[in-house]
Amino acid sequence: MVKFLIIILGVGWLLGQLIRYFLRSKLAQFARQVNEAAMEQQRAQQRASRPKDSVNVDYIPKEELEKRKKDIQGGEYVDYEEVKE
Template identity: 80%
Template sequence: MLKFLVVLLGVGWLLGQLIRYFLRSKLAQFAKQVNEAAMEQQRAQQRAQSKKDVNVDFIPREQEEKRRKDIQGGEYIDYEEVKE
């Protein structure tokens, strides 16, 4: 009876170690696949974003002068300091 329990515990321990090893390897493999998929998605987003960029080569003089006027002045807002 004692031999049976020792053998049973030994087999159980061995199976636990084997299952732990295989689960770790499968989990590592799954994590690697998820990481690669995320990197590929990021690359695809970067490619799509680079296609959306707009480069302006020419700005008409009228708009250029108007932009300068808007930037130079600014708007003044009157305010009162309130002491509590």
């Protein structure tokens, strides 16, 4: 009788561990799917909110970026005077 109870408790514990493992993996998979769906919905909203006549630049060549960096080298110094009231 004691052997039977130990076996039943062992099998119950093992089943509990297996169920917990599978539930965790299924919940993680579900969370991933919900996250991907939310991201896709956000991308769709961003695409829809853009004006249709606007220009979107996805790529700027490296030469152009280097040229822009060389053009801006500091700026003009403007002398100012502090006015106290």
